[in-house]
Amino acid sequence: DAGVIQSPRHEVTEMGQEVTLRCKPISGHNSLFWYRQTMMRGLELLIYFNNNVPIDDSGMPEDRFSAKMPNASFSTLKIQPSEPRDSAVYFCASSLSIAGVEQFFGPGTRLTVL
Amino acid sequence: DAKTTQPPSMDCAEGRAANLPCNHSTISGNEYVYWYRQIHSQGPQYIIHGLKNNETNEMASLIITEDRKSSTLILPHATLRDTAVYYCIAPSSGNTPLVFGKGTRLSVIA
Numbered sequence: 223d224a225g226v227i228q229s230p231r232h233e234v235t236e237m238g239q240e241v242t243l244r245c246k247p248i249s250g251h252n253s254l255f256w257y258r259q260t261m262m263r264g265l266e267l268l269i270y271f272n273n274n275v276p277i278d279d280s281g282m283p284e285d286r287f288s289a290k291m292p293n294a295s296f297s298t299l300k301i302q303p304s305e306p307r308d309s310a311v312y313f314c315a316s317s318l319s320i321a322g323v324e325q326f327f328g329p330g331t332r333l334t335v336l
Numbered sequence: 337d338a339k340t341t342q343p344p345s346m347d348c349a350e351g352r353a354a355n356l357p358c359n360h361s362t363i364s365g366n367e368y369v370y371w372y373r374q375i376h377s378q379g380p381q382y383i384i385h386g387l388k389n390n391e392t393n394e395m396a397s398l399i400i401t402e403d404r405k406s407s408t409l410i411l412p413h414a415t416l417r418d419t420a421v422y423y424c425i426a427p428s429s430g431n432t433p434l435v436f437g438k439g440t441r442l443s444v445i446a
């Protein structure tokens with residue numbers, strides 16, 4: 223298995239632009255998680271899905287952030303409009319269940335908003 | 337989640353055992369303890385988990401005190417590639433996801 227796949231690996235954009243991050247979870251995993259990591263705030267859980275349904279989005283910082291999971295093999299995290307403070311590494315992870323023993327993380331997307 | 341406390345940083349000589357402590361004094365009887373690590377520029381990686389008994393796998397050993405208020409992750413022969421941030425997590429029982437704290441930054445020194 224290729225593991226969790228994220229794209230793009232790096233994204234540089236200008237303030238005000240729309241940014242879409244993509245994630246393909248491991249086949250057979252029912253739960254998907256989006257995290258954001260910065261030096262100041264560490265690793266923050268933004269939102270998670272179970273069986274393609276959003277369960278808890280209380281970690282999403284603002285209405286500018288939205289996430290979807292149209293099917294079991296694809297999820298997106300969108301920021302519109304982007305701001306410099308959104309600059310961070312965004313990780314996607316998947317597991318067999320929400321409280322699954324092992325979460326498998328993707329390589330992350332490093333987002334820079336100028 | 338049970339609150340966990342870890343030292344911010346530790347050093348270990350290459351080839352020696354690295355013992356990483358974690359305090360989780362508020363843990364309840366059915367909450368597991370999980371350990372993950374994050375090597376620079378990579379996503380976190382699962383290491384091991386346990387409830388009451390000591391656990392061992394190919395990566396590490398986990399020692400949990402009898403009162404379950406603390407645990408120690410042991411890397412028996414640390415290598416330079418073990419340099420990473422190590423996270424101890426004690427999620428609430430039930431259907432709740434992992435929440436990562438600040439972890440311990442382990443530096444393995446040649």
